[in-house]
Structures are given as C-alpha cells and as structure tokens.
Amino acid sequence: MRGKLFWGALVLFIFNSSILFAQPGEPCGGTDPDATCPLDTWIIVLAVIAVISAAYHLHRKQKSPLPTANGIK
Secondary structure, X not given: OXXXXXXXXXXXXXXXXXXXXXXXXXXXXXXXXXXXXXXXXXXXXXHHHHHHHHHHXXXXXXXXXXXXXXXXX
C-alpha cells in the first residue's frame, strides 16, 4: 500500500512540475522586464524578505519568557 502511494505521489509531482514550468516563447516577450516576467526577476528580494522575517521571528521567540510549570509535581 505504501509503495503504491509513494509511486502515485511521485508521478503526480512530476506531472505537476512539467505543467508548471512550461512557458511558451520568451519569458518576458521582449518588453519591459518587470511588466510580464515571471517571479524569477524578484527572487533576490523575496529571499532577503524571508531571511529578515525569519530572523525577526526567531529573535521574538528567544526573547519571550519560558512557560512555568506551576502546580505540577
């Protein structure tokens, strides 16, 4: 049962990735690079935002006090 589930999921992921990465013609169409281009042009900005938000989240988590176990013996 697990083998069939694994192979079914693998085939589904491969099929989906082949559809998602299919782009006909030139990605930007020779126009303004920011107008109709895929997300690849802004990937650096998204990576920087992700690192900043992760650092902020981890900083807040480290700064919060630990829960106490009052009444537990």
